[in-house]
Amino acid sequence: MTTFNRREILISFLGLSAAAAACRRTSLPPLPAGEIVGASDVFGHRLRDGLQITIPADAWTDVPIVIVGGGVAGLSAARSLIKQGFEDFVLIELEKAAGGTSRSGSTRDISFPWGAHYIPAPMKENRELVVLLDEMGVIEGSDKDGEPAVLEEFLCRDPEERIFYKGRWYEGLYLHAGASVEDKNQLEKFNAEVGRWVAWRDSNGRRAFTLPVSACSDDAEVTALDRISIADWMNQQGFNSPRLRWWIDYACRDDYGMTLDQTSAWAGLFYFCSRVTKPSVESKPLITWPEGNGRLVNHLFEIAKSKVELNRAAVELIPMEVNGRASVDVVTLDQDGRNPRGYRAQTVIFAAPQFVARYIIRPYRENPPPHLAEFQFGSWMVANLTLRDRPKQESRRDFPLAWDNVLYESPSLGYVVATHQRSRDYGPTVFTYYYPLCDENARVARTRLLEMNWLAWAEVTLTDLSRAHPDIRSLVERLDVMRWGHAMIRPRTGFMWGRARREGARAFRSIHFAHSELSGVALFEEAFDVGVRVADEVIKELRS
Ligand SMILES: Cc1cc2nc3c(=O)[nH]c(=O)nc-3n(C[C@H](O)[C@H](O)[C@H](O)COP(=O)(O)OP(=O)(O)OC[C@H]3O[C@@H](n4cnc5c(N)ncnc54)[C@H](O)[C@@H]3O)c2cc1C
Numbered sequence: 001m002t003t004f005n006r007r008e009i010l011i012s013f014l015g016l017s018a019a020a021a022a023c024r025r026t027s028l029p030p031l032p033a034g035e036i037v038g039a040s041d042v043f044g045h046r047l048r049d050g051l052q053i054t055i056p057a058d059a060w061t062d063v064p065i066v067i068v069g070g071g072v073a074g075l076s077a078a079r080s081l082i083k084q085g086f087e088d089f090v091l092i093e094l095e096k097a098a099g100g101t102s103r104s105g106s107t108r109d110i111s112f113p114w115g116a117h118y119i120p121a122p123m124k125e126n127r128e129l130v131v132l133l134d135e136m137g138v139i140e141g142s143d144k145d146g147e148p149a150v151l152e153e154f155l156c157r158d159p160e161e162r163i164f165y166k167g168r169w170y171e172g173l174y175l176h177a178g179a180s181v182e183d184k185n186q187l188e189k190f191n192a193e194v195g196r197w198v199a200w201r202d203s204n205g206r207r208a209f210t211l212p213v214s215a216c217s218d219d220a221e222v223t224a225l226d227r228i229s230i231a232d233w234m235n236q237q238g239f240n241s242p243r244l245r246w247w248i249d250y251a252c253r254d255d256y257g258m259t260l261d262q263t264s265a266w267a268g269l270f271y272f273c274s275r276v277t278k279p280s281v282e283s284k285p286l287i288t289w290p291e292g293n294g295r296l297v298n299h300l301f302e303i304a305k306s307k308v309e310l311n312r313a314a315v316e317l318i319p320m321e322v323n324g325r326a327s328v329d330v331v332t333l334d335q336d337g338r339n340p341r342g343y344r345a346q347t348v349i350f351a352a353p354q355f356v357a358r359y360i361i362r363p364y365r366e367n368p369p370p371h372l373a374e375f376q377f378g379s380w381m382v383a384n385l386t387l388r389d390r391p392k393q394e395s396r397r398d399f400p401l402a403w404d405n406v407l408y409e410s411p412s413l414g415y416v417v418a419t420h421q422r423s424r425d426y427g428p429t430v431f432t433y434y435y436p437l438c439d440e441n442a443r444v445a446r447t448r449l450l451e452m453n454w455l456a457w458a459e460v461t462l463t464d465l466s467r468a469h470p471d472i473r474s475l476v477e478r479l480d481v482m483r484w485g486h487a488m489i490r491p492r493t494g495f496m497w498g499r500a501r502r503e504g505a506r507a508f509r510s511i512h513f514a515h516s517e518l519s520g521v522a523l524f525e526e527a528f529d530v531g532v533r534v535a536d537e538v539i540k541e542l543r544s
Contacts, residue, residue: 071100104294
């Protein structure tokens with residue numbers, strides 16, 4: 001591992017001026033306690049290096065379906081199978097907790113997310129998701145337009161968002177303060193363009209952008225947007241307002257971990273258009289919980305838990321043909337690399353990412369299909385900071401602490417407050433801080449993420465937050481860090497409507513793929529949709 005000094009680390013992750021300001025402060029409180037938690041990159045690297053296992057003859061079990069991966073997609077597939085009376089399956093999850101990038105944690109009596117933290121309220125057309133939320137007690141009937149009505153307690157509480165700019169907090173995420181006439185005109189024109197796409201329908205009545213992606217139009221007029229970046233699209237439209245460009249760039253970093261130049265124009269517009277029912281109305285409100293989407297995971301896990309084997313990894317999938325019938329041998333190990341166990345399955349739902357498929361599907365090891373290389377993943381660092389008290393409000397003119405708190409001049413996304421939804425506005429809390437590594441080259445980003453140890457990431461987090469909260473270091477009791485090396489699929493220019501995504505979604509012998517990456521965007525709705533669809537596909541296959 002390369003070693004860097006504090007100044008080099010801060011320059012690399014926060015830029016020169018933030019580093020220079022931080023290095024001028026000499027007497028700092030000591031760093032709090034904390035550690036790197038979660039995601040097993042060590043086991044992943046062993047898989048990559050080609051682990052070879054022999055399963056003892058008495059450690060094989062016959063089972064019709066094996067699900068590999070207990071993230072949202074795998075758990076959603078499990079729920080669907082159970083709902084349709086298919087109880088004879090097993091779900092293998094590498095980690096000691098289910099949920100993948102949507103899992104959560106807790107400290108004392110405060111729960112917090114480790115990744116995904118909200119979903120927009122679904123539109124009525126997203127029927128399966130409405131059923132799920134209804135089952136969880138989140139929905140209370142429908143409104144006058146037939147749209148599902150979400151119970152007040154699950155809607156993100158006010159104040160929802162604020163932004164820190166040149167020493168002050170302002171309301172919202174678009175920086176209205178100081179906007180010129182031209183800035184305002186461009187914002188209005190951008191919103192009109194979003195409205196135009198929201199109203200757009202293809203000859204089959206499909207919307208250009210909706211959730212899930214599988215329901216979006218594939219008409220050439222819309223998919224052409226995938227051939228350019230959202231930055232190029234903005235240039236074509238004459239959108240050069242710096243604060244408008246910042247806002248769109250922020251949206252891309254927030255949802256995709258990518259910048260304006262890297263993101264497909266289709267994906268950029270999808271962010272703004274897919275959450276709006278009709279032109280000139282507000283985006284759907286946000287649904288959130290203290291533990292973020294961990295609440296959704298816990299609900300799915302409760303349904304499937306008797307079928308789930310945690311702490312167990314699929315290390316090899318061997319497609320076979322026995323007496324003219326297709327099957328798959330699934331070789332597994334526990335996380336310590338011990339207790340080999342095999343499953344003879346008629347079919348496998350592969351709900352782990354494609355980069356894992358590359359190393360564990362036997363024929364892929366020797367002959368990886370070209371589409372695999374097109375699935376590129378972004379890297380994120382997430383830190384959870386346990387605070388004994390809230391930072392002092394620096395100025396009476398500051399907009400107060402919100403759920404989502406964003407720093408305009410930082411490459412991070414700022415933080416969400418875990419106690420916000422519980423209406424606890426004083427005393428101890430947890431801030432969940434998000435830092436996407438947006439390097440053009442995904443491998444470079446991953447190396448930068450993983451070569452930084454806890455100390456380095458704690459320094460970056462606290463220095464960044466000190467811009468807005470000079471007292472933060474003295475308030476943090478604990479700071480834990482999650483390094484997501486393969487955090488989310490990158491919807492870069494050409495990927496959304498290119499061949500790789502289509503080919504990745506096609507079953508290989510009796511292995512069916514079901515991961516949110518196949519939609520091109522990492523969202524709960526996508527993981528849920530693919531899980532449900534693939535479970536239906538598998539049931540149909542088993543019945544035929
Ligand atoms: C920092 C961050 C913030 C996010 N914020 C949001 C948000 O606010 N809202 C939102 O909707 N989405 C958000 N997302 C996206 C989130 O990824 C999706 O919502 C969703 O959780 C993806 O689920 P998945 O099942 O497709 O994939 P994953 O979460 O990748 O799950 C795959 C599972 O497979 C397991 N696995 C891998 N290899 C093996 C193996 N060999 N054997 C067994 N198991 C294996 C993994 O451990 C994992 O549990 C965020 C993601 C990140 C990283």
